[in-house]
Amino acid sequence: MPAAEAARSRGSRGPGQKVGLTRQQILDAALALVDRDGLAALTMRSLGAELGVEAMTIYHYVPTKDALLDGIVERAFTLAAPPADPAQPWQRSLNDYAHGLLNGLLNHPGILPLASSRPAVTPDLLDGVEGYLRVLAAAGFPLGRALHAINALTVFVLGHATAAVRIDPAAEDVGAAAWVAELDPERYPLLVEAAATGQGTDDDERFALAVEALISGFELAGSGAGG
Amino acid sequence: MPAAEAARSRGSRGPGQKVGLTRQQILDAALALVDRDGLAALTMRSLGAELGVEAMTIYHYVPTKDALLDGIVERAFTLAAPPADPAQPWQRSLNDYAHGLLNGLLNHPGILPLASSRPAVTPDLLDGVEGYLRVLAAAGFPLGRALHAINALTVFVLGHATAAVRIDPAAEDVGAAAWVAELDPERYPLLVEAAATGQGTDDDERFALAVEALISGFELAGSGAGG
DNA sequence: ACTGTGATTCTTACGACGTAAGAAAGTCAA
DNA sequence: TTGACTTTCTTACGTCGTAAGAATCACAGT
Numbered sequence: 001m002p003a004a005e006a007a008r009s010r011g012s013r014g015p016g017q018k019v020g021l022t023r024q025q026i027l028d029a030a031l032a033l034v035d036r037d038g039l040a041a042l043t044m045r046s047l048g049a050e051l052g053v054e055a056m057t058i059y060h061y062v063p064t065k066d067a068l069l070d071g072i073v074e075r076a077f078t079l080a081a082p083p084a085d086p087a088q089p090w091q092r093s094l095n096d097y098a099h100g101l102l103n104g105l106l107n108h109p110g111i112l113p114l115a116s117s118r119p120a121v122t123p124d125l126l127d128g129v130e131g132y133l134r135v136l137a138a139a140g141f142p143l144g145r146a147l148h149a150i151n152a153l154t155v156f157v158l159g160h161a162t163a164a165v166r167i168d169p170a171a172e173d174v175g176a177a178a179w180v181a182e183l184d185p186e187r188y189p190l191l192v193e194a195a196a197t198g199q200g201t202d203d204d205e206r207f208a209l210a211v212e213a214l215i216s217g218f219e220l221a222g223s224g225a226g227g
Numbered sequence: 228m229p230a231a232e233a234a235r236s237r238g239s240r241g242p243g244q245k246v247g248l249t250r251q252q253i254l255d256a257a258l259a260l261v262d263r264d265g266l267a268a269l270t271m272r273s274l275g276a277e278l279g280v281e282a283m284t285i286y287h288y289v290p291t292k293d294a295l296l297d298g299i300v301e302r303a304f305t306l307a308a309p310p311a312d313p314a315q316p317w318q319r320s321l322n323d324y325a326h327g328l329l330n331g332l333l334n335h336p337g338i339l340p341l342a343s344s345r346p347a348v349t350p351d352l353l354d355g356v357e358g359y360l361r362v363l364a365a366a367g368f369p370l371g372r373a374l375h376a377i378n379a380l381t382v383f384v385l386g387h388a389t390a391a392v393r394i395d396p397a398a399e400d401v402g403a404a405a406w407v408a409e410l411d412p413e414r415y416p417l418l419v420e421a422a423a424t425g426q427g428t429d430d431d432e433r434f435a436l437a438v439e440a441l442i443s444g445f446e447l448a449g450s451g452a453g454g
Numbered sequence: 455a456c457t458g459t460g461a462t463t464c465t466t467a468c469g470a471c472g473t474a475a476g477a478a479a480g481t482c483a484a
Numbered sequence: 485t486t487g488a489c490t491t492t493c494t495t496a497c498g499t500c501g502t503a504a505g506a507a508t509c510a511c512a513g514t
Contacts, residue, residue: 013460043502057463065501095506115364116343116389126415134416143417143424145436152437156379159386162343188353190360190370199371210373213444220443221436246493247481270471292472331484388511 021051023061027071034072034110069114075181076111078124080104084131090139091215097132098153098211103160148220156214160207166207248278250288261299261337296341303338305351307331311358317366318442324359325380325438332388339389368445376445383441387434393412 082100309327
């Protein structure tokens with residue numbers, strides 16, 4: 001209901017009033033629209049309707065649609081990335097980071113295809129990085145390795161989130177991933193066997209184990225000579 | 228029809244000849260076009276022009292543009308994924324897989340934003356997976372863990388490739404990543420210090436270390452209880 | 455109250471895109 | 485030569501991002 005939405009965010013005013021929108025308002029509305037109707041449903045016209053405004057109005061707050069997309073990716077990341085907790089041991093801290101970031105990103109699955117092709121380097125995000133760097137440095141990591149670790153985790157989380165969404169856009173399909181079920185057991189015996197025993201097909205477990213593997217890998221290499 | 232195959236290269240022919248295109252030909256031309264001019268330059272009309280044909284002609288070989296994109300992603304992955312070498316120790320095999328896949332993907336940077344939102348589960352790819360499963364199973368991995376490992380590596384490689392391309396679309400900028408240079412040292416002391424010493428900023432090293440970390444993480448967890 | 459000024463919004467229009475519908479042109483067996 | 489089938493082209497529609505500029509509104513200064 002675009003009219004109600006407009007009335008709520010812009011105050012109860014008669015039509016034709018020029019209260020002034022906000023870049024933030026626009027970004028939030030765009031993100032909400034993508035979350036609700038999917039990325040393809042976000043057009044300048046539909047977003048305008050959502051805000052109770054003509055499409056061209058948006059261009060007074062955002063130079064181009066691409067900039068709008070950058071904005072919502074940035075916003076989604078800022079919302080998603082959890083801050084470092086210095087009270088935890090570093091392994092736990094990184095683990096929380098990975099799971100928190102994953103959950104945060106999965107709240108906005110529509111932006112994931114965008115996230116893959118956009119920077120999203122926000123001050124808020126960098127604050128977060130700085131915090132995790134502090135945790136790792138305190139644990140004895142050379143700065144180079146610490147940066148490597150944070151980056152690797154972030155990249156993996158983003159990759160996993162993207163893969164999880166494209167395989168399972170809200171699938172009720174419990175157990176094995178759908179496509180494995182139709183494979184020729186003669187050609188792919190091990191794959192089919194793994195799927196049949198339900199091994200290696202649970203997405204959450206897959207993610208958790210990989211994160212653990214990454215972190216213990218950091219642990220082995222972490223206190224070595226700095227890169 | 229082996230002769231027709233050769234005749235299908237629409238080399239020097241008068242206009243209006245109906246030799247017959249191929250789905251493969253179209254996919255290859257599309258991939259080449261994306262590699263050369265970027266993803267945005269791929270339109271049905273431009274691809275038609277590339278093939279010496281009107282846009283609508285393509286629809287006789289491909290039902291929709293989305294299917295075309297699926298096709299070129301699939302093709303790029305097939306070209307990129309290296310087969311398993313059973314003669315190597317499994318750690319080496321996985322390491323080669325990761326580096327080979329990365330290089331292969333970076334040969335077609337334009338498709339990376341697509342790869343993030345498309346399945347790309349090809350028989351060829353599954354052959355590859357089956358091969359690596361065999362290597363890991365022979366090394367004593369439970370099938371579940373083996374699948375986890377392959378999946379985690381693949382996801383990480385894809386994520387890293389995407390990030391590397393978006394940060395550096397053919398940048399000559401050696402050393403630190405560009406955006407770190409302009410940070411406020413008061414706000415981000417550790418980040419700036421890491422960048423100043425050149426630590427943690429080399430993309431290749433970053434990738435290599437993360438892959439090693441993942442693999443040694445698998446090694447720790449690999450022979451534990453499956454599943 | 456009036457007016458001018460600047461900020462905000464709307465109207466109109468253009469070119470490019472994906473693609474539906476069906477006509478045209480070519481190929482080939484009989 | 486014919487007639488059926490395949491491949492290609494022509495035309496057209498609706499939607500997209502957005503350029504250009506007119507219209508509307510809030511408000512400071514008189």
